[in-house]
Amino acid sequence: MSFLTLTHVQKSFGPVQVVKDFNMSIEKGEFISFLGPSGCGKTTILRMIAGFETPSGGTISINGKSQQNLRPNQRNIGMVFQAYALFPNMNVAENVAFGLKVAGAPKTEIAARVKEMLGLIRLDHLADRYPYQMSGGQQQRVALARALAPKPQVLLLDEPLSALDAKIRVSLREEIRAIQQKLGITTVFVTHDQEEALSISDRIVVMNAGKADQIGTPFEVYNTPATRFVASFVGTLNVIEAKVVDPASNRVAIGDQQLTLRHSIAAFKAGDPISLAMRPETGSLAESAEGDTALTGKVVSAHFLGSVIRTRMDLGGSTISFDMFNNPGLLPPAAGETVTLRFAASDLLVLLD
Known part of the structure; x- marks a missing residue:
C-alpha cells in the first residue's frame, strides 16, 4: 500500500484554481521532486501535505490515515523552507533540539538525538555556534x-537550495539525497531547477498550470516527455516544424528534406503540419556515426560552453542546435559550412500538444 496518497486534491483561492484534481501515490522511502515554473501549484501541494493550507477538495492520507482534520503539529512532518528560519538567539545544538523540547522529550533523549543529527550533517564541531556565525550552506544543513x-514520517523541502550559490547547491543536494537514503524517509522536494530534480529524484512530478503533466522517473521524463510543455521545460529542446508526407509510412518533410519517423503519425493526414522534438545531444557529425537518419544544413554559429560546443544549424527555414563534445584537437565547424547531422529516427519525438 502507498505511504503518502493524494486523491483528487484541489485548491482554489477565490475564483482561481491553483491545483486541479491532483492524484498521486508515493511509496515509503521514495524521493519525489515537484518541478515546474513559479505559480504552477507545486508549493501549494506541499503546503497542503504539511497542513498549512486546506484542500478545497480531495483527500490526503499518510500511512493509511487521513490528514483531513489534523493540524500541522499533529501530522509528524518535518519541513525545510527556502529561508533557513533558524532561531538567531539559539546556537546550533539548541536549534536542532527545539522540536524535541516542544514535544516534551526527556533531556537525555534530546542530547543523544542532537548529537546523532549533528554527526549526520557533519557539523558536530559547530554545536555552540550561532546562525550568524555560519555560512548559508551550514545554516541550511x-x-x-x-x-x-x-x-518525522515525511520530510518536505520547499526550494531549500535556491538561496545558495551554484557550487554549494550541488554539494548540498547530494548530501540531502545521501541522508534521505540513509534514513529511508519519504521525501517531497519542491524545485524549479530541472538539474536538481533530475539528479536526486526517484520520480519527478512536472507541474503545469495546476496539474501534473507527467509523473515518472528522471529517465522517463527527460527521454520520453508526455507533453510539449514537459519536453520544453525539462532540458534543452529543438522544436522542428515539419509537414506530413505519408502518414501510413511515417514519412515527413523538413524543408526540402524527407525522413521516416520511428513514431506513428497515422492520426495525421498528408499535408498536415507536425511538430517534432529533438535534444541537442542527439546525433553526431562523424561520418562513421551510428544512426539511420540524417539532416543536412548550414552552420549558423558555434558557441564554446566548456565541455561541449553548441552549434546552430539552418535547415532551410528552421534552425536547430546540437552539441559536440569539446575535442582540443578538432576545430568546430565554421559558420556557413555545410554539415550533416546523423542520428537515430527514434530520437525525433512527435509533439501532440
Whole structure:
C-alpha cells in the first residue's frame, strides 16, 4: 500500500484554481521532486501535505490515515523552507533540539538525538555556534537536522537550495539525497531547477498550470516527455516544424528534406503540419556515426560552453542546435559550412500538444 496518497486534491483561492484534481501515490522511502515554473501549484501541494493550507477538495492520507482534520503539529512532518528560519538567539545544538523540547522529550533523549543529527550533517564541531556565525550552506544543513530530529514520517523541502550559490547547491543536494537514503524517509522536494530534480529524484512530478503533466522517473521524463510543455521545460529542446508526407509510412518533410519517423503519425493526414522534438545531444557529425537518419544544413554559429560546443544549424527555414563534445584537437565547424547531422529516427519525438 502507498505511504503518502493524494486523491483528487484541489485548491482554489477565490475564483482561481491553483491545483486541479491532483492524484498521486508515493511509496515509503521514495524521493519525489515537484518541478515546474513559479505559480504552477507545486508549493501549494506541499503546503497542503504539511497542513498549512486546506484542500478545497480531495483527500490526503499518510500511512493509511487521513490528514483531513489534523493540524500541522499533529501530522509528524518535518519541513525545510527556502529561508533557513533558524532561531538567531539559539546556537546550533539548541536549534536542532527545539522540536524535541516542544514535544516534551526527556533531556537525555534530546542530547543523544542532537548529537546523532549533528554527526549526520557533519557539523558536530559547530554545536555552540550561532546562525550568524555560519555560512548559508551550514545554516541550511542545521535546518535539515532540526526537521529530522523529531523523526518525522515525511520530510518536505520547499526550494531549500535556491538561496545558495551554484557550487554549494550541488554539494548540498547530494548530501540531502545521501541522508534521505540513509534514513529511508519519504521525501517531497519542491524545485524549479530541472538539474536538481533530475539528479536526486526517484520520480519527478512536472507541474503545469495546476496539474501534473507527467509523473515518472528522471529517465522517463527527460527521454520520453508526455507533453510539449514537459519536453520544453525539462532540458534543452529543438522544436522542428515539419509537414506530413505519408502518414501510413511515417514519412515527413523538413524543408526540402524527407525522413521516416520511428513514431506513428497515422492520426495525421498528408499535408498536415507536425511538430517534432529533438535534444541537442542527439546525433553526431562523424561520418562513421551510428544512426539511420540524417539532416543536412548550414552552420549558423558555434558557441564554446566548456565541455561541449553548441552549434546552430539552418535547415532551410528552421534552425536547430546540437552539441559536440569539446575535442582540443578538432576545430568546430565554421559558420556557413555545410554539415550533416546523423542520428537515430527514434530520437525525433512527435509533439501532440
